[in-house]
Amino acid sequence: MSLDAILQTFFVEAQEHLESMENMLLKMDEGECDDEMLNDIFRSAHTIKGSAGIFGLDHIVNFTHVVENVLDRARDKEIEIDTDLINVIFKCRDHMQSLVGVTLDEFNAQADLQKIDNDLLTALAPWASTENIEAVKQTSTATESQPENKLTDDGGTDKLWHISLRLSTDCLKNGMDPLSFIKFLTSLGEIKHIETIIDNFPSLDNFDAETLYFAYEIALQSDASLEEIENTFMFVQDDSDITILPPSATIGDYLALIDKLPEENQRLGDILVKCGSLTRHTLEQALASPSTEKTVSEQAVTDQPDESPAEERKDPNATINAALTKQKQAKSQAPEGKQIRIDSSRLDHLINLIGELVINQQRIELLSKDSKNPQLIEAVDDFDNFTNQIRDAALSLRMVPIGGTFQRFKRLVRDTSQELGKEVELIIDGADTELDRLMVEKLGDPLTHIVRNAMDHGLESTEDRQAAGKNIKGQLKLSAYHEGGHIVIAISDDGNGINKVRIREKAIEKGIINNDSQLSDNELFHLIFHPGFSTAETVTNLSGRGVGMDVVKRNVEALQGSIDISSQTGLGSEFKIRLPLTLAIIDGFHVEAKGTHFIIPQATIIECIDLSNHQDIKGRHCINLRGDMIPYLNMSEIFNLAPSQKMKAADHMTRHTAKRELVIVQFGSDVAGIAVDRLNGEIQTVVKPLGPIFKALKGIGGSSLLGNGEIAFILDVPQLIELAIANEIANKVSCPESINSPDK
Amino acid sequence: MVDKTSQFLTFTIADEHFGMDLHQTREIIEYAGITQVPLMPQFISGVINLRGEVVPVIDLSVRLGRQPITIHKRTCVIVIELHSSEQHCVLGLLADAVNEVIDISASDIEDAPAFGAKIRAEFIQGIAKKDDEFIVLLDAEKTLSPVELAHLVEAELQ
Helix, strand or coil: CCHHHHHHHHHHHHHHHHHHHHHHHHHHHCCCCCHHHHHHHHHHHHHHHHHHHHCCCHHHHHHHHHHHHHHHHHHCCCCCCCHHHHHHHHHHHHHHHHHHHCCHHHHHHCHHHHHHHHHHHHHHCCCCCCCCHHHHHHHHHHHHCCHHHHCCCCCCCCCEEEEEEECCCCCCCCCCCHHHHHHHHHHHEEEEEEEEECCCCCCHHHCCCCCCCCEEEEEEEECCCHHHHHHHCCCCCCCCEEEEECCCCCHHHHHHHHHHCCCCHHHHHHHHHHHCCCCHHHHHHHHHCCCCCCCHHHHHHHCCCCCCHHHHHCCCCHHHHHHHHHHHHHHHHHHHCCCCCCCHHHHHHHHHHHHHHHHHHHHHHHHHHHHCCHHHHHHHHHHHHHHHHHHHHHHHHCEEECHHHHHHHHHHHHHHHHHHCCCEEEEEECCCCEEEHHHHHHHHHHHHHHHHHHHHHHCCCHHHHHHCCCCCCEEEEEEEEEECCEEEEEEEECCCCCCHHHHHHHHHHCCCCCCCCCCCHHHHHHHHHCCCCCCCCCCCCCCCCCCCHHHHHHHHHHCCCEEEEEEECCCEEEEEEEEECCCCEEEEEEEEECCEEEEEEHHHEEEEEEHHHCCEHHHCCEEEECCEEEEEEEHHHHCCCCCCHHHHHHHHHHHHHCCCEEEEEEECCEEEEEEECEEEEEEEEECECCCHHHCCCCCEEEEEECCCCCEEEEECHHHHHHHHHHHHHHHCCCCHHHCCCCCC | CCCCEEEEEEEEECCEEEEEEHHHEEEEEECCCCECCCCCCCCEEEEEEECCEEEEEECHHHHCCCCCCCCCCCCEEEEEEEECCCCEEEEEEEECEEEEEEEEEHHHEECCCCCCCCCCHHHEEEEEEECCEEEEEECHHHHCCHHHHHHHHHHHHC
């Protein structure tokens, strides 16, 4: 691990702690407040401080220290937690986040950051203890100790820990300077004694400047908890041998330590005595009868009264030991859980490989069918089954619940509502709905825009709501659910709805539509996605600049998704984002038109019918399907397909038997048909993007390789319908309503 | 330019000789059919399956303002790799014949004439002379810039 990689770990962990702090703060803000939450927040802040200390990120340490101190006072019920305090701590959390993002040098160079730093420290002052900084430090360290340790805490700050450091010899190569740990220990307490063991130091010929030859035995007088001390060594504990003996350690523990270490027992014993961790007397007794599992208390009784205070502290106390074990267990449970962190590029690589596997599997299937060997076909079928399972399992690795993304909006809603002076309640539904990680990442921005807009324009002011007889508290709902092979994310509010008249006026004013344009509601609502469109009377710093909604649409479309708006005046509006389940591998339906292969995503297909059995309605591209009028588009027309040479020859022979097939597809509430020449059946396909050159090509979302190596194009159904509409408008075909999808 | 030799892959399209920096070329494959992409402008011949990778194929002849290439038995596809600022991009180029790899020293490369080459001057990296024949050395980054190709496609579709 290079230093960069370790720093990276620090950033990731700090980020997690900051997120957890935010979640806890949000809960507290909602009125739930218990000691456990405060403890959690405190722990997060504390861990960040501790880790930052190791890297010498003093700007983080200094600031966080004060925050931690305030939190600690709150924990000890010395100060009251109220909204003001929560607000300040929220800001502090944000500031910590910015601090984590910059190096010490950057911090020193950025006056604005320092100003925020100072402002927040001043803001915290009413809650911070009034004593001078040194005293603040004292309070903080004194109160940091865990309650269970207090049981034995008769001497106040006299607690003497023994730390045996056998750092990895590669420690220096990894960018870790043992001195920095020792230095950090001084922030937890006072180092009473350090013995450096230089036994391993080689002759100068063999000396390597980058190898650590030293070991340390340290006596630390500190009120810090075991966890805090352990955290100091978080970044090296994996390959080092670190033993931390708490003040409550029994002589047995020390003997175990002495036994474990490679150095000669007597010498180690001497060192421990020098450190003040053991008395000469105890040591001699213990070493003389190493098997005796004497606890220190028994020792203490026999010891002379002039023993160092260290002796008294080693009161054996079953409860303490139990508490310590418990603490350790709790610690080891928390971070490990049942999750592992994987570099996302490795996961993508796996998915790519499985994509190749799927293609090859199809080729084998094709070959096996040609061979007409029943045993082979059976074996390949089994293979097929497993390939599908592997595919699904691999894809599920990339799926993450949307809840994490939704959670972030709690904060946004809280801050925005304060800024706007509106009371808003955020309801989250379907947080465990899973979707592709790539999509989750790219959804953040569009959702933020929609939520902000809903709060700013959608929800009315408190007075207006009261006048309208509504609950003063506005409601904003984020929900996610599955619908027909898609995932729908809906953002709804119970505000005033979208003002259609206003949109219309604005659109005419901006020249987007003509004065006499007839638009359906849906078309009208979609005007808000037009770049530079905003109906807000005043531009606030939240929204109203007209940038954003067009970005929303573009982002959603980039994910092969679509967005629908519905709104009722006085009752509220709803934005529905519809997204495909995954982007990498899809179930498709293989069709052909004029020799070109296409794949229609299975999720959009309702049924397939034989077009020759149906008559077009009055010469339009519409058929009557069981009483419903279904518009359809001709694939070969819309893509201007000319039969290939090979097709021409084949076509010639089959001309008379050629029939036309119609695939009925549904997207959102729209139903349409796609006329093709041949249906080739279901196929699993790996989506291969067509690359930047073809970005402007509408209706085709990507390409895919067929079992025989040929290339098929994957249809993007909503875009295809949009294209058909655009073509009709361009051609001035006299049946504008023939495509029953006003907005697509 | 420093006087050093660079290697160029030379090829022929409709009796004209072209050269391209060898570092940008990846491989040469036999033309074995192509899948046309609907609605594309003429300079995009289509896409091919290159061992599982879908690669766009450009008709360089059209791109340079000439007649479309005629496909015949010896037509081949030169696969090139561009490392533009945004991402790397793999493209196929149709050629009538691939000739050889030649070393050309920098001093033998002349600047593109301001006019007369019937090719946009910015596409030409220089002109080299070998065995009394002129070889047009193409600047692949400019001639085949994905960004520009995408713009052309967009224009065609509108």
